[in-house]
Amino acid sequence: MNCLICVGVAERIQCQGPWEERDCPDCGRYRVSDELLLNLMDQGQIFDIDKTRRWLDSRRKEEGMTPSIELHEALLLL
16 A cells, blocks of 8 residues: 555555555654545646655654544645
């Protein structure tokens, strides 16, 4: 399975709800909403890798849990 951010090798984590969860050696563990993934595919968009990794790190420090990227946050990371 591939990382949804950097496209490197990542483990797919089973999760409940409308999410895709990955554990990437470089990006860490995170979730992306299915709604966001569909929008990214429709528009041919990809994440800014460095910006997204920094955002994920900050969310982990603030929340202490697996960060989730939803549609309304994606504008910050593209």
